[in-house]
Amino acid sequence: HGPYQPREPGYGLHQPGHSPYDDQIPDPESRMLAIQNAKAYLLKSSTTSGLNLYDHLANMLTKILDEQPTNAVDIIENISKDVKWAQFQKKMDTLRDEHEILPTFEAAEKRKALFLKANGEGDEELEEEIGETPLPNVMETAFYFEQAGVGLSKDESYHIFLALKKLISVQPIQTCRFWGKILGLEMNYIIAEVQYHEGEEEEETEEEEVIEEGGKRRGEVEDEDEEKEKEDEPPKSTYKPPPVIPKEENGTGANKYVYFVCNEPGKPWVKLPPVTPAQIVCARKIKKFFTGRLDAPVVSFPPFPGNEANYLRAQIARISAEEEGDEEEEGGGGRDTYEENPDFQPLSVVEMVDSLSTWVHHIQNILKQGRCVWLNPFQKSEEEEEDEDEEEKAEEPDELQQEIGPPLLTPLSEDEGIQNIPAWTAQPSTNLIPQYAVAILQSNRWPGAYAFASGRKFDNIYFGWGHKYSPENHTPALPPPVQAEYPSGPEITETRDPTLEEELAFKAAKEEALAAAEEEDDEEDVEDDEEEEEDD
Amino acid sequence: MEAALLPAALELAAGGGAGLSPEKRAVLGASLLLLQRDYRFERVWFWGCIQGVRGAYYIAEGLGPDRAAPRSRLYSLNCVEWSLLPPATEEMVAQAEQLKGRFQGDPSFEYEHIEINAEDAERLFEDGKEPTIKEEARLVATIEQIDRAVGIIPRGAFVKTPLGSVHENRSFEGLSLTEAKKLSSYFHFTEPFNLKNKTLLEKADLDPSTDFLDSLEHDIPQGSWTVQLEKGDTVVVLRSLLWLGLTFYHVPMTKQYGYVYFGTGEKNFDLPFML
Numbered sequence: 001h002g003p004y005q006p007r008e009p010g011y012g013l014h015q016p017g018h019s020p021y022d023d024q025i026p027d028p029e030s031r032m033l034a035i036q037n038a039k040a041y042l043l044k045s046s047t048t049s050g051l052n053l054y055d056h057l058a059n060m061l062t063k064i065l066d067e068q069p070t071n072a073v074d075i076i077e078n079i080s081k082d083v084k085w086a087q088f089q090k091k092m093d094t095l096r097d098e099h100e101i102l103p104t105f106e107a108a109e110k111r112k113a114l115f116l117k118a119n120g121e122g123d124e125e126l127e128e129e130i131g132e133t134p135l136p137n138v139m140e141t142a143f144y145f146e147q148a149g150v151g152l153s154k155d156e157s158y159h160i161f162l163a164l165k166k167l168i169s170v171q172p173i174q175t176c177r178f179w180g181k182i183l184g185l186e187m188n189y190i191i192a193e194v195q196y197h198e199g200e201e202e203e204e205t206e207e208e209e210v211i212e213e214g215g216k217r218r219g220e221v222e223d224e225d226e227e228k229e230k231e232d233e234p235p236k237s238t239y240k241p242p243p244v245i246p247k248e249e250n251g252t253g254a255n256k257y258v259y260f261v262c263n264e265p266g267k268p269w270v271k272l273p274p275v276t277p278a279q280i281v282c283a284r285k286i287k288k289f290f291t292g293r294l295d296a297p298v299v300s301f302p303p304f305p306g307n308e309a310n311y312l313r314a315q316i317a318r319i320s321a322e323e324e325g326d327e328e329e330e331g332g333g334g335r336d337t338y339e340e341n342p343d344f345q346p347l348s349v350v351e352m353v354d355s356l357s358t359w360v361h362h363i364q365n366i367l368k369q370g371r372c373v374w375l376n377p378f379q380k381s382e383e384e385e386e387d388e389d390e391e392e393k394a395e396e397p398d399e400l401q402q403e404i405g406p407p408l409l410t411p412l413s414e415d416e417g418i419q420n421i422p423a424w425t426a427q428p429s430t431n432l433i434p435q436y437a438v439a440i441l442q443s444n445r446w447p448g449a450y451a452f453a454s455g456r457k458f459d460n461i462y463f464g465w466g467h468k469y470s471p472e473n474h475t476p477a478l479p480p481p482v483q484a485e486y487p488s489g490p491e492i493t494e495t496r497d498p499t500l501e502e503e504l505a506f507k508a509a510k511e512e513a514l515a516a517a518e519e520e521d522d523e524e525d526v527e528d529d530e531e532e533e534e535d536d
Numbered sequence: 537m538e539a540a541l542l543p544a545a546l547e548l549a550a551g552g553g554a555g556l557s558p559e560k561r562a563v564l565g566a567s568l569l570l571l572q573r574d575y576r577f578e579r580v581w582f583w584g585c586i587q588g589v590r591g592a593y594y595i596a597e598g599l600g601p602d603r604a605a606p607r608s609r610l611y612s613l614n615c616v617e618w619s620l621l622p623p624a625t626e627e628m629v630a631q632a633e634q635l636k637g638r639f640q641g642d643p644s645f646e647y648e649h650i651e652i653n654a655e656d657a658e659r660l661f662e663d664g665k666e667p668t669i670k671e672e673a674r675l676v677a678t679i680e681q682i683d684r685a686v687g688i689i690p691r692g693a694f695v696k697t698p699l700g701s702v703h704e705n706r707s708f709e710g711l712s713l714t715e716a717k718k719l720s721s722y723f724h725f726t727e728p729f730n731l732k733n734k735t736l737l738e739k740a741d742l743d744p745s746t747d748f749l750d751s752l753e754h755d756i757p758q759g760s761w762t763v764q765l766e767k768g769d770t771v772v773v774l775r776s777l778l779w780l781g782l783t784f785y786h787v788p789m790t791k792q793y794g795y796v797y798f799g800t801g802e803k804n805f806d807l808p809f810m811l
Contacts, residue, residue: 155767431614
């Protein structure tokens with residue numbers, strides 16, 4: 001066995017006369033020397049990292065003995081890496097890192113703000129709150145839906161509860177309901193359905209009128225400019241856009257409720273604008289995900305008249321109209337309103353689940369036109385009749401047939417299904433404890449819409465992406481046919497330019513004609529002169 | 537999601553409004569344990585729930601020592617009694633892709649009028665039967681498709697041993713907040729497709745023990761995953777837009793993660809129009 005190099009095992013342990021594989025080095029002095037050499041080697045600091053193996057092994061073994069992981073030998077490399085990593089963290093520069101302000105902290109601040117009572121609340125206000133309040137009992141509703149397996153986590157429900165309370169304290173609200181949650185790509189929407197006190201909404205309409213008047217004035221100015229420019233204008237288009245169907249008044253039909261949305265409880269509530277029939281009609285034809293930002297444009301074909309806030313409002317209107325189901329209550333008034341029936345006898349859960357006729361719609365259906373109450377768009381005002389030419393009259397489309405939707409309290413059993421799937425699925429929440437079961441309805445047309453009924457309590461909710469279910473794939477509308485070109489006629493047909501010979505011939509003919517005319521004139525003049533001479 | 541962590545996990549994944557009733561939650565705690573005992577699984581995952589028109593299917597998966605091996609799948613109509621599903625075959629998956637519409641809720645329901653190519657049709661007609669497919673087979677195929685397409689795990693959660701088997705990584709401490717917001721930190725927990733197509737430069741950066749799966753970055757179409765922070769920015773929730781109803785949650789800097797499916801079991805073919 002030759003002299004060992006420093007890297008080979010056995011270095012330092014080899015004593016002349018003894019085999020390096022002898023565990024026992026009999027001579028105690030040389031053993032001590034061997035141990036010291038070995039330890040010195042282990043204590044040598046690394047040139048690259050400044051650590052030394054002895055300390056590292058000591059730390060590692062300490063960590064393992066402290067934590068006592070199972071099968072430590074399998075993860076020894078990771079433990080070693082962790083110990084080294086921890087070493088580097090200790091070496092702090094004199095410059096200390098600023099405490100990282102994680103976005104989580106800001107979000108937590110906002111949520112905490114929900115839990116603080118508003119300033120200046122005294123005992124009087126507390127009494128008011130305990131009395132009649134428009135705040136819905138979100139936790140109670142969440143409990144019933146939870147029996148069906150539907151709902152958000154309890155934390156989130158409670159946050160929404162407090163956020164609704166904040167909304168009510170800010171706006172003059174008569175009734176309020178947690179409508180549901182619509183998921184989006186970047187953020188989600190939490191939606192509250194609200195009815196104002198009567199008379200509180202006039203501010204909005206005044207603003208709209210001011211805007212309209214401003215628009216009219218601008219229109220008049222434009223007309224004047226056009227009149228100055230009357231030259232040869234291209235043929236006027238005979239296309240008359242279909243008349244814009246006016247939206248329903250706030251408080252009626254599709255705009256019966258006002259909706260507020262927020263992205264997360266704790267963020268401020270934003271009011272959604274009222275919905276117009278054009279938006280509903282267009283929303284029926286497109287299918288787009290919501291991004292979570294209300295001002296995002298909706299890029300689609302047919303082009304949606306509005307941005308995401310309008311699209312959201314239109315989808316909410318469609319879902320509410322088709323999906324709000326209630327237990328059967330006797331309606332009091334006519335078709336527009338219904339009243340609670342004080343003598344209502346709650347039906348048993350079994351009955352509610354067995355037949356869908358015990359459930360009715362309590363929100364008016366939206367007609368094809370996009371309104372709840374049909375409006376004939378072709379009723380002309382007097383001004384329009386004066387302006388019309390006869391030509392335009394001839395090209396009017398046929399009169400629209402009056403659209404009639406189902407009356408207000410129609411039972412759900414009359415809802416059309418899709419292919420062979422019924423529109424609704426009814427189930428009791430539990431088969432094991434029928435005495436306390438809750439009747440649950442799931443919608444198959446709008447997946448995510450649920451309704452529950454238990455005794456006298458009932459409610460609706462929506463959790464989903466905001467789209468209708470269709471077993472067929474979505475086919476976007478085709479672009480309209482190419483606009484017909486104007487019929488060829490002499491006014492607009494280009495004539496061929498005359499060739500040089502034709503021009504010369506025409507010129508020659510013209511000169512002849514002129515010459516002939518001059519001769520005649522000359523003859524006449526001569527005759528006149530002769531006459532004059534004769535007269536003289 | 538891990539059966540043992542079911543209650544906490546359901547709270548974290550409930551942002552989409554779907555969950556389980558207290559009754560189901562309670563019974564699952566017990567019945568999944570019994571499944572583990574009866575089938576000798578090492579891990580039991582509660583996969584989720586497929587809503588049929590008349591009833592719902594609750595699905596559980598059992599894993600053996602190699603977590604990447606084909607999993608055993610079981611279904612139940614009431615979360616109490618579970619039945620083992622047959623393993624999925626390519627033929628089943630191909631047939632099930634033709635079917636459209638909701639699940640009925642009855643496992644023995646037979647779908648008719650499937651279009652299959654001429655050869656298969658001749659073979660079947662010789663037997664004297666019309667081509668039908670049972671709902672059970674459709675269920676198997678759908679679960680397989682969903683797992684293959686959108687079953688995901690965070691990067692580093694699983695580690696591949698030199699022998700080829702896959703285990704949980706005991707040193708996984710969770711993704712950091714910045715990592716958790718990136719799609720490249722999540723992998724499809726299935727046979728990788730794109731791994732071999734990476735350039736040599738990219739492959740050099742990969743760690744073969746943890747980066748042996750496809751990441752979500754290159755999923756087609758781009759944007760088919762939504763990444764959101766919920767519950768005051770403490771939970772990262774990924775939702776698939778291709779299979780609406782699949783929710784993946786992860787609490788950054790902790791070991792909690794999992795995915796669950798609550799939906800109708802239909803692929804969202806309209807996805808390109810909706811983005």
